[in-house]
Amino acid sequence: MTTIHPNNSNATGQLLAxxxxxITGASRGIGAAAAKLFAxxxxxxxxxxxxxxxxRKVxxxxxxxxxxxxxxxADVADAKSIEQAVQTTVERHGRLDxxxxNAGIAIGLSPMIDDKEENFDLIHSVNYKGVWLSMIAEIKAILSTAGSGAIVNNSSVGSFRGNPGLAAYGAAKRAVNSLTETAAIEYGPMGIRVNAVAPGTTMTEMIQRWVSQDPTILKKLNSITPLRRAAxxxxxxxxxxxxxxxxxxxVTGVVLPVDGGARA
Structure with missing residues (x-):
């Protein structure tokens, strides 16, 4: 049996050297934080x-x-747009690793029967279809350039359970989990790992909008989080x-909760 020892050391000790x-959705929130950290x-x-x-600011x-x-x-919900973004990355840097x-949107909290169809379609096009389109373009680019690599999708702890007030959002994120697991199976033999993170309460613009709707919501969310705080x-x-x-x-095919223990 051959044991593979990946080369995860480098002169600087940097994680992603x-x-x-x-990174999609990189202009704010988790995406902007990821861009700064990855660099x-x-x-x-x-x-x-x-x-x-x-x-430009980030x-x-x-x-x-x-x-x-x-x-x-680019707009991740538009196939040509995200394909061009990936191709531009390859043209500038020679490959994609x-x-x-991370790109995603959320609308205000609302019971299912009060949701509007256009809001459902918007959530579906960005949070589900957008991830699907992005993965297709990225996998093709990785295979044709670097040859192997890794992808992480941004899901939600809400993908594991029902979501009162966020029916379409939770359903789209659950679909992301399925895409993640399927891609991990299909492209693992080709050297591409595919995983997802599932954040719990995180201090992004989305949470701030919810708090503006219901000032008590952050306290409620923290009360069901064992670490008793938002990320x-x-x-x-x-x-x-x-x-x-x-x-x-x-590690591949994993949807990793990053939720302060909320799902425990």
Whole structure:
């Protein structure tokens, strides 16, 4: 039996040294935190989102700290748009090694019968179809350039259970788990690992909007979280970085809760 020892050491000790990375939804929240962290850990990072001013701000912050980053404006719900973003990354850097599919949206809390069809379609197109389209483009790029690599999708702890007030959101995130597991099976033999992180309460713009609707919601969420607090976006980014690194070389098909114990 041959034992494979991946080369996860480098001169700097950085987790993602020499990796070419792509991050969707990278202009704010978990995506922006991931972009900064991945660059700090040695990756060359391409940020993808729809708002140029926000992308430019994050890239400027990264480069000011000595990191390597650029951006592409794209809409993950549009196949040609995300394909072009991935291709641009390859053209700029020669290959694609890793990707973090973080882009997603949420609407306000609402009982299912009060949801509007257009909101369901929007959630479906970005949070489910957008991940599917992104993975297709990324897998093709990894196989044709680096030859092997890793992908992490951003799911939610809400994907594991019912979601009162967030029916369409929770269903789309559960679909992401299925895509993650299927891709891990299909492309593991080709050298691509596919995992997901499932954040619990995380201090992003989405949570801030919920708090504006219901000022007591953060206290309620923290009360059912064993660590009794919300996560900082960087804490979710740390989990994604590890899954994308060679240190997780035998981990694939996993949906990792990053939830302060909420699912325990």
């Amino acid at each position: 020499n990796k070419v990375a792509l 700090l850990e040695g990756a060359t990072v391409t940020l993808v989102a729809r708002t140029e001013s926000e992308l 890239v400027d912050e990264i480069t000011a700290e000595g990191g390597s980053a650029d951006y592409v404006i 890793i990707a973090f599919n 900082d976006p960087n804490e979710v980014a740390q989990a994604a970085a590890w899954l994308l690194s060679d240190r997780a070389s035998y």
